[in-house]
Structures are given as C-alpha cells and as structure tokens.
Amino acid sequence: MLAKLFGPKEIIDENTKNWIWDTFAWAIENFDINVLKNDARLILPSNDFYPGKVSSIDEMAQAMFINTKKYAGMQNWPIDITSSSPTSTTAIEDLRLGNVIRGENAEININLSNAPLMLGFNPNQVNQPQDLIAGISQALASILVISNKVLPPGGKEYLPQAIDLVACFMGFGVIFANTAYQFKGGCGSCNNASLNRQAALTEPETVYALALFCVLKKEPIKQVKGHLKSHLKKDFVNAYKSIEQSIGATTQPALLALAS
Incomplete structure (x- = not known):
C-alpha cells in the first residue's frame, strides 16, 4: 500500500x-528483436541525428527521409518520397518480405515491378521538421504493420494505435510525443495545423510508450527530458519510474528478453 501511495503517478489507465x-511485446516478436536490441536508438530532434546543409526543400526532405528509413531499420525497403503526386502503382500488398524484414540484412522485394512504393509529402512541412519526421516515420510504421500478417492486440480496430506505437518502438517516441498534440492558440505563424500528423495515440499514451522504450533500452531520463516539450517532462518521468518498478513482474517473454 505504501509503495502505491508514494509511488509515481500513473499517467494512463x-x-x-x-x-x-x-x-x-507483439512488435518485438514480429519486427526483429535483434534490430531492437542492437541497432535501435532513441532518435532525437537534433543535428546529431539529422545533420548537414542542403540547397533545396526537396534535398532536405530526401535527407530526412533517408536518415529516418535507416533509423527505422527499413533502409532496404523499396520506398521513396516525392513532393509531387506519387505516380507509382506499387502498393503495400506488392511487397514480398523475406525472413529478415528490418536492418542491413532485410530482404524485401516487389512483385512484378521494380518501381518503389512512393510516399508524398507537403513541401511546407520542411518548416516544421519534427512534424515531417513524425509523418515519415508514421508512414514507414504503417507499411511495416500492414505488411505483417499477424494483427496487433485488439485486431484491425487497433491498427492506427499500433502504428503509432510501432513508431515509438522504432525509436521515434520523443518526436512522436512532441507532435501528438499541437496547441491551437498563439500566433498564426507559429504552427500550421494542416501540416501536423494525425495522431492515433493520445499524448499521455505516446509518452508512456516512449518511457517503455527508454526503460527497455536503458536510456537515462536525463537523456530524454531536455528534448521533450516542457509540459510532457513530468509525465515522462512518472511513466519511466512506474515502468521501472513494474518491469520485473511482467509475464511477457519478449519484454523480459530485453529487460534482463
């Protein structure tokens, strides 16, 4: 009772x-645990992860896309990005997945075509880089989840939420938490709502998913807090400490394999 009384506040039910x-646990079992263990990193909205100077909007978007694909472990997937209306007829259903689907050894082919699956983006999104990165990682997570033959817990009804969670599982939780909700107040030039991504997980749910990733990957709290919006920091600390206290009691073998 005392542990619950003085323990960290729960931010979700x-x-x-x-x-x-x-x-x-479903994501770990289906999307290459070794990539999560050995390659996945906490992706931060900084020059360390998205460096370099470019001479055009398209170059900037391409650079962000290439880095985001690599961080997602989908660098071998035949996917590209364009600011024009996508003309490729390749669909997610045309992708053929090998035994390894993420990382440098992933085997992904296209049925009857060499044309990549094309993603479109709004050039104005470059002015809101976190939203652009979040949109790209959400699209990549969507392709990964829909390509998978095993539905997430809750079935088809929970696919949008599972896609957001998989983006956090890939390491984009900080960027997803920062873009889960955009304030509508303030000056009109501060934020263009039409360029924001559509979040399926709420802010607290996204922060909790981020905290779970950080605990499993042993990312220290101080590494994360400075990159979160100010109103998210307390919830993140509470979620992190709560997960730390309860991770040892989980019965999920996939989570235990990482937590040990």
Whole structure:
C-alpha cells in the first residue's frame, strides 16, 4: 500500500497500460528483436541525428527521409518520397518480405515491378521538421504493420494505435510525443495545423510508450527530458519510474528478453 501511495503517478489507465505492454511485446516478436536490441536508438530532434546543409526543400526532405528509413531499420525497403503526386502503382500488398524484414540484412522485394512504393509529402512541412519526421516515420510504421500478417492486440480496430506505437518502438517516441498534440492558440505563424500528423495515440499514451522504450533500452531520463516539450517532462518521468518498478513482474517473454 505504501509503495502505491508514494509511488509515481500513473499517467494512463490500467487497460491502456496493458494494451501498450502487450502491443510492444507483439512488435518485438514480429519486427526483429535483434534490430531492437542492437541497432535501435532513441532518435532525437537534433543535428546529431539529422545533420548537414542542403540547397533545396526537396534535398532536405530526401535527407530526412533517408536518415529516418535507416533509423527505422527499413533502409532496404523499396520506398521513396516525392513532393509531387506519387505516380507509382506499387502498393503495400506488392511487397514480398523475406525472413529478415528490418536492418542491413532485410530482404524485401516487389512483385512484378521494380518501381518503389512512393510516399508524398507537403513541401511546407520542411518548416516544421519534427512534424515531417513524425509523418515519415508514421508512414514507414504503417507499411511495416500492414505488411505483417499477424494483427496487433485488439485486431484491425487497433491498427492506427499500433502504428503509432510501432513508431515509438522504432525509436521515434520523443518526436512522436512532441507532435501528438499541437496547441491551437498563439500566433498564426507559429504552427500550421494542416501540416501536423494525425495522431492515433493520445499524448499521455505516446509518452508512456516512449518511457517503455527508454526503460527497455536503458536510456537515462536525463537523456530524454531536455528534448521533450516542457509540459510532457513530468509525465515522462512518472511513466519511466512506474515502468521501472513494474518491469520485473511482467509475464511477457519478449519484454523480459530485453529487460534482463
């Protein structure tokens, strides 16, 4: 009782927490645990992860896309990005997945075509780089999840939420938390709502998924806090400490394999 009384405040309800844990375990089982263990990093909105100077909007978007694909472990996937209306007829259903689907050894082919699957982007999104990165990683997570033959916990109804969670599982949780909700107040030039991504997980749910990733990857709190919006920091610390306290009691083998 005392542990609960003085423990960290829970930022989401028990059912949501259980779904996030179960879905994270599902992602580990389906999307290459070795990539998560050995390659996945906490991706931060900084020049360390998105460096370099470019001479055009398209160059900047391409640079962000190439880095984001690599961080997602999908560098071998035949996917490209364009500011024009995508003309490729290649669909997600045309992708053929090998035994390894993420990382440098991934085997992904296209049925009857060499044309990559094309993603479109709004050039104005470059002015809101976190939103552009979040949109790209959300699209990549969507392709990964839809290509998978095993539905997430909750089935088809929970695919949008599972896609957001998989983006956090890939390491984009900080950027996803920062773009989960955009304030509508303030000056009109501060934010263009039409360029924001459509979030399926709420802010607290996204922060909790980020915290779970950080605990499993042993990312220290101080590494994360400075990159989060100010109003998210307290919730992140509470979620992190709560997960730290309960991770040893999980019955999910996939989560235990990482936590040990």
